[in-house]
Amino acid sequence: MRTFPIGGIHPSDNKKWSKDQSIEVLDLPDEVKIPMIQHIGAPSTPLVKKGDKVLTGQVIGQSAGYVSANIHATVSGTVTAVDAYPNGQGQRRLMVVIKREGDEWMPEIDRTPELKRECNLAPEEIVAKVRQAGIVGLGGAQFPTHVKLSIPEGMTAEVLIINGVECEPYLTSDYRNMLERAEMLLVGVEVLMRAVGVKRAVIGVENNKPDAVEHLREVIKRDNYAGIEVMPLQLRYPQGGEKQLIAAVTGRQVPPPPALPISVGAVVCNVSTAIAVYEAVQKNKPLIERVVTITGKELKSTHNFMVRFGTSAESVLALAGGLPDGDVKLLNGGPMMGRAVVDVTAPFIKGCSGITVLSGSEAPRGKELACIKCAKCVAACPMGLEPYLLSRLAKLQRWDDSEEHYNAECIECGCCSYSCPSNLPLLDYIRIGKQMVMSNIRARAAANNKK
Amino acid sequence: MNTLVLTVVTLGVLGILLAIILYFVAQRFKVEEDPRIDEVEKMLPGANCGGCGFAGCRAMSEALVKRDDISALYCPVAGADVMGSVASYLGKAAPEKQPLVATMRCGGSCQKRPKVNHYDGALSCAVVNTFYVGESGCAFGCIGYGDCVHACKFGALELNPETGLVEVDPDKCTACGACVKACPKGLFELRKKWPKNRAVYVACRSKNRGSVVTKVCKAGCIGCGKCVKVCPFGAITVDNFLAYIDPDKCKLCRKCVNECPTGAIHLENMEPLPKEPKTPAAPKATPNVEKSEATNNQ
Numbered sequence: 001m002r003t004f005p006i007g008g009i010h011p012s013d014n015k016k017w018s019k020d021q022s023i024e025v026l027d028l029p030d031e032v033k034i035p036m037i038q039h040i041g042a043p044s045t046p047l048v049k050k051g052d053k054v055l056t057g058q059v060i061g062q063s064a065g066y067v068s069a070n071i072h073a074t075v076s077g078t079v080t081a082v083d084a085y086p087n088g089q090g091q092r093r094l095m096v097v098i099k100r101e102g103d104e105w106m107p108e109i110d111r112t113p114e115l116k117r118e119c120n121l122a123p124e125e126i127v128a129k130v131r132q133a134g135i136v137g138l139g140g141a142q143f144p145t146h147v148k149l150s151i152p153e154g155m156t157a158e159v160l161i162i163n164g165v166e167c168e169p170y171l172t173s174d175y176r177n178m179l180e181r182a183e184m185l186l187v188g189v190e191v192l193m194r195a196v197g198v199k200r201a202v203i204g205v206e207n208n209k210p211d212a213v214e215h216l217r218e219v220i221k222r223d224n225y226a227g228i229e230v231m232p233l234q235l236r237y238p239q240g241g242e243k244q245l246i247a248a249v250t251g252r253q254v255p256p257p258p259a260l261p262i263s264v265g266a267v268v269c270n271v272s273t274a275i276a277v278y279e280a281v282q283k284n285k286p287l288i289e290r291v292v293t294i295t296g297k298e299l300k301s302t303h304n305f306m307v308r309f310g311t312s313a314e315s316v317l318a319l320a321g322g323l324p325d326g327d328v329k330l331l332n333g334g335p336m337m338g339r340a341v342v343d344v345t346a347p348f349i350k351g352c353s354g355i356t357v358l359s360g361s362e363a364p365r366g367k368e369l370a371c372i373k374c375a376k377c378v379a380a381c382p383m384g385l386e387p388y389l390l391s392r393l394a395k396l397q398r399w400d401d402s403e404e405h406y407n408a409e410c411i412e413c414g415c416c417s418y419s420c421p422s423n424l425p426l427l428d429y430i431r432i433g434k435q436m437v438m439s440n441i442r443a444r445a446a447a448n449n450k451k
Numbered sequence: 452m453n454t455l456v457l458t459v460v461t462l463g464v465l466g467i468l469l470a471i472i473l474y475f476v477a478q479r480f481k482v483e484e485d486p487r488i489d490e491v492e493k494m495l496p497g498a499n500c501g502g503c504g505f506a507g508c509r510a511m512s513e514a515l516v517k518r519d520d521i522s523a524l525y526c527p528v529a530g531a532d533v534m535g536s537v538a539s540y541l542g543k544a545a546p547e548k549q550p551l552v553a554t555m556r557c558g559g560s561c562q563k564r565p566k567v568n569h570y571d572g573a574l575s576c577a578v579v580n581t582f583y584v585g586e587s588g589c590a591f592g593c594i595g596y597g598d599c600v601h602a603c604k605f606g607a608l609e610l611n612p613e614t615g616l617v618e619v620d621p622d623k624c625t626a627c628g629a630c631v632k633a634c635p636k637g638l639f640e641l642r643k644k645w646p647k648n649r650a651v652y653v654a655c656r657s658k659n660r661g662s663v664v665t666k667v668c669k670a671g672c673i674g675c676g677k678c679v680k681v682c683p684f685g686a687i688t689v690d691n692f693l694a695y696i697d698p699d700k701c702k703l704c705r706k707c708v709n710e711c712p713t714g715a716i717h718l719e720n721m722e723p724l725p726k727e728p729k730t731p732a733a734p735k736a737t738p739n740v741e742k743s744e745a746t747n748n749q
Contacts, residue, residue: 091583092590339582339583365572425573425578428575
């Protein structure tokens with residue numbers, strides 16, 4: 001069974017808490033707060049103002065530039081405010097608040113449940129529809145999908161890789177999508193294959209989800225999807241990283257930047273993204289909802305909810321019996337890559353695949369000891385970096401040296417901090433180094449452009 | 452025994468020969484260096500802090516000796532006296548610069564700005580700043596893990612465990628600007644240093660609306676603009692719901708301090724003006740007294 005060649009760890013996957021909960025469609029929220037930035041790139045420009053009536057699926061945020069994404073109203077009703085509200089990290093971001101009235105959709109959206117498989121659109125038309133629908137990578141990185149699907153000139157895609165790995169512990173939203181919405185997923189894969197012009201697609205699934213592999217294979221056989229293959233992969237974190245998945249599936253290594261996955265002929269999309277593409281292209285439905293996992297050992301009940309963006313985390317957590325007593329750690333995402341949430345009134349956004357609730361005893365930070373140069377972090381790093389060194393360089397603020405040692409290549413998977421026997425917060429410092437190196441690189445590029 | 456003698460003699464002769472060669476080589480390739488550079492370097496403090504903009508005191512002295520116009524060169528650590536003697540030694544016009552002092556512009560102590568979450572990661576403000584806004588609800592306030600304290604080479608900053616805020620000792624501060632660079636929230640400013648370390652400044656950086664500020668902090672600037680109206684010198688401006696006192700225009704008249712409803716304008720080492728009877732009593736005096744006492748005690 002295949003996997004990526006270097007690094008990686010084996011955290012316990014803890015998917016048992018929520019994997020058997022089928023997707024429940026949440027009741028429509030009475031009020032949504034929709035942030036104008038839910039993607040990597042420039043924040044969108046709000047198109048509505050206080051007092052405007054909006055329909056579900058209406059564009060309320062215009063993408064500002066190529067690497068940006070449209071934002072749509074997720075419920076119908078009246079805009080009550082366009083103002084800054086805190087996000088999960090407490091930072092105030094521009095959001096559009098809509099008070100729900102009824103459930104009226106934009107007329108062009110096809111809401112019938114029938115599967116529509118036939119697609120005769122040209123690749124450019126598919127990309128345009130994906131862009132219009134504001135689709136971003138739903139695996140967590142929130143990178144605008146239309147940018148990925150636009151193959152640069154002089155390059156050709158050879159294989160489409162669909163990321164069904166879900167290597168992050170606890171989360172099960174992709175898994176439930178593969179089990180319950182396999183038909184939509186496979187049509188989405190066909191549409192994506194058409195968009196990037198490939199004859200072969202591989203759905204990579206880690207082998208802790210054998211039922212998903214089996215189910216997808218069954219549907220492929222039953223409905224004759226040509227060129228789509230399901231590949232079980234050895235269990236190993238962070239297999240869901242784009243470059244790791246390409247290495248696992250094709251055996252090819254993506255060179256350091258500025259090379260992109262397309263340099264080795266691969267385009268990678270998440271399974272939830274593929275379903276969103278199906279809905280956007282075949283049903284004209286923009287990206288307004290997604291499946292999120294609400295999980296944690298201490299919660300009264302765990303769920304996989306279909307949530308409209310803008311719903312407050314508080315109201316969804318209440319359905320899971322509220323937060324447990326005492327100190328808890330609340331994560332937007334899973335325990336490895338998720339960001340801690342300090343404000344539960346914050347809304348769900350496109351990149352949030354789940355909320356993990358850890359009690360204090362499950363999320364201990366050990367006492368920091370000195371680095372003993374055991375190189376466990378070097379062995380664990382899936383990008384082949386030297387985390388102990390990068391972390392030290394960042395502490396000493398030697399940004400040029402950080403850049404020389406490929407700090408910008410770090411994918412922030414957290415394998416180094418996980419493997420450190422001295423409990424050093426390696427990634428915390430490497431992340432600072434990465435931000436500084438990236439901003440230095442951007443500043444240099446801007447200076448070169450001026451010349 | 453023979454071997455021993457032979458070794459000592461060989462090495463001894465070799466050493467003498469090499470020393471002679473080295474002497475002549477050193478004479479031949481001698482680098483002519485202005486002796487004044489060494490002298491100037493001796494006058495400079497030797498802290499190598501980089502506050503002047505050069506890599507260290509040596510580089511600064513080279514620049515001082517080589518440049519004709521040294522008005523742009525200034526060592527904030529040495530101050531005007533030393534710069535004056537350096538200038539007179541070199542026979543150049545002394546660079547003039549008013550003395551500055553670092554000012555920490557956040558008044559949100561633990562009591563006035565309660566913590567709403569608990570952080571247990573790496574103890575560094577920069578790290579906290581990559582994760583989220585910090586343990587209080589204010590996105591602009593002091594994080595309190597002391598990156599500036601570590602950055603200060605002169606021991607002028609200290610974290611007060613009672614208030615959770617960093618305090619500046621103006622007597623030790625040399626205005627090298629290391630703290631300005633270290634603070635991820637940009638709380639430090641180099642402001643004009645008045646005699647007796649007197650100071651009036653807005654101890655808040657929150658660009659949020661007043662209603663948002665008061666929810667998270669009782670000592671924040673709410674952007675009401677009362678201080679702007681009362682200032683006779685036009686030194687105060689309000690931008691993005693945040694007042695700013697221009698240190699070059701301010702004359703320390705202290706009228707704004709009494710006017711501020713939240714006590715965000717801090718007064719240091721000065722008595723506040725007597726309250727005018729018509730203005731209703733506001734709790735502004737307390738933080739000022741607290742702050743100035745703390746400074747005096749240092």
